[in-house]
Amino acid sequence: MSGFAENCGMFPFMVESIRRTCFRAAPIGVIEPCQDGWTVEHLDWSNPSNQQRRRVLSPSSGWRFLQGLGVRQGRLIGGCLEVLDWLRGTSAWPDPSAFDHAILFLETSEGAPPPQAVAHTLRSYASMGILRRLSGILFGRPGGGVPVDDFSKYDDAIFQVVAEEEGLSELPVVTRMDFGHTDPMFVLPYGVLAQIDCNNRRFEILENAVVD
Numbered sequence: 001m002s003g004f005a006e007n008c009g010m011f012p013f014m015v016e017s018i019r020r021t022c023f024r025a026a027p028i029g030v031i032e033p034c035q036d037g038w039t040v041e042h043l044d045w046s047n048p049s050n051q052q053r054r055r056v057l058s059p060s061s062g063w064r065f066l067q068g069l070g071v072r073q074g075r076l077i078g079g080c081l082e083v084l085d086w087l088r089g090t091s092a093w094p095d096p097s098a099f100d101h102a103i104l105f106l107e108t109s110e111g112a113p114p115p116q117a118v119a120h121t122l123r124s125y126a127s128m129g130i131l132r133r134l135s136g137i138l139f140g141r142p143g144g145g146v147p148v149d150d151f152s153k154y155d156d157a158i159f160q161v162v163a164e165e166e167g168l169s170e171l172p173v174v175t176r177m178d179f180g181h182t183d184p185m186f187v188l189p190y191g192v193l194a195q196i197d198c199n200n201r202r203f204e205i206l207e208n209a210v211v212d
Contacts, residue, residue: 068172107180112144143181
């Protein structure tokens with residue numbers, strides 16, 4: 001929601017995603033990586049001098065198709081890594097069947113949990129039988145001002161658990177995506193059917209999120 005209050009107006013990438021997701025009843029379609037760049041710069045909204053200052057964008061290197069084979073489809077489920085950890089063991093945690101053939105999307109918050117925290121969470125999911133149920137995993141670009149040079153450490157942590165420890169080397173995993181705690185971002189509607197095409201390195205949302 002903070003994207004609606006972006007200084008100098010919303011980023012075009014996010015405007016287009018909101019239009020396609022929330023104001024059109026057609027299938028959302030292929031989502032392309034943002035070419036304009038990304039930011040985690042913090043500008044204090046209470047400071048009037050910042051209201052006409054646009055945040056500085058860092059160059060985008062695109063998404064990384066970390067591993068996977070073929071084309072996989074699944075319904076979208078997920079959220080913020082730390083918040084999901086808080087929900088485990090409560091009535092708010094999804095029924096296990098919700099993960100069957102699903103595409104799990106995860107993001108790290110502005111608290112910038114280290115790669116080890118991501119690995120610990122994925123190991124918990126593995127012990128719960130979740131990872132083996134999935135059709136794929138999407139991982140947002142790390143939030144919280146993590147240096148770009150450290151992005152590979154998050155990729156390594158995910159690969160360590162998913163491929164090396166669990167042996168799920170064919171499970172599609174896409175990282176550094178434009179959602180979560182960096183801006184601009186695209187919208188991931190819960191429960192909608194999506195597709196990861198590893199052959200063509202493409203992510204597509206196959207259904208509409210709203211109806212006329």
